[in-house]
Amino acid sequence: MQQLRDQLQVFKTNLEEFARKYRKDIRKNPMFRARFQKMCSNIGVDPLASNKGFWAEFLGVGDFYYELGVQIIEICLSTRGRNGGLVDLDELKRQLVKMRGGNNSGISGSNSSQEISDDDIIRSIKTLKPLGNGFEILQIGDRKMVRRKVTSLKI
Numbered sequence: 001m002q003q004l005r006d007q008l009q010v011f012k013t014n015l016e017e018f019a020r021k022y023r024k025d026i027r028k029n030p031m032f033r034a035r036f037q038k039m040c041s042n043i044g045v046d047p048l049a050s051n052k053g054f055w056a057e058f059l060g061v062g063d064f065y066y067e068l069g070v071q072i073i074e075i076c077l078s079t080r081g082r083n084g085g086l087v088d089l090d091e092l093k094r095q096l097v098k099m100r101g102g103n104n105s106g107i108s109g110s111n112s113s114q115e116i117s118d119d120d121i122i123r124s125i126k127t128l129k130p131l132g133n134g135f136e137i138l139q140i141g142d143r144k145m146v147r148r149k150v151t152s153l154k155i
Helices: 002-021 023-028 030-042 054-059 061-083 089-099 118-127
Strands: 086-088 135-140 143-148
Touching: 002 023, 023 030, 030 118, 061 086, 061 089, 061 118, 061 135, 061 143, 086 089, 089 118, 089 143, 118 135, 118 143
Parallel strands: none
Antiparallel strands: 086 143, 135 143
């Protein structure tokens, strides 16, 4: 049992060293960020599980997804009268880039100018799940749509 604990500790240390070494890439490059997330998921580590601890403090990844989630909510609510609560993922991405004041180049150092990928939007929507019946991704043909679920009121 001690040997397993020792191996897990070595593994955790190596993963943290990897994250330190590639911190800029994880924060700036959406493809690298998605691969890092997938690698972590495959081994049972979730840097988004909490906004506390090593991952959130060191990488700021959790904050990035939560901030993006709030912006997604704002866009979906503000465009609901125009689109009935169904937003094309590409349109949402364009609106996010515009809202964040960038050109999706990820050149600046702030979170608000980080490059955004479809995967980032999908992960952000997943972080909203604890808030209840909120948002989901629908596949309609070859398009991905973001829908705000509306629950009917029982009177």
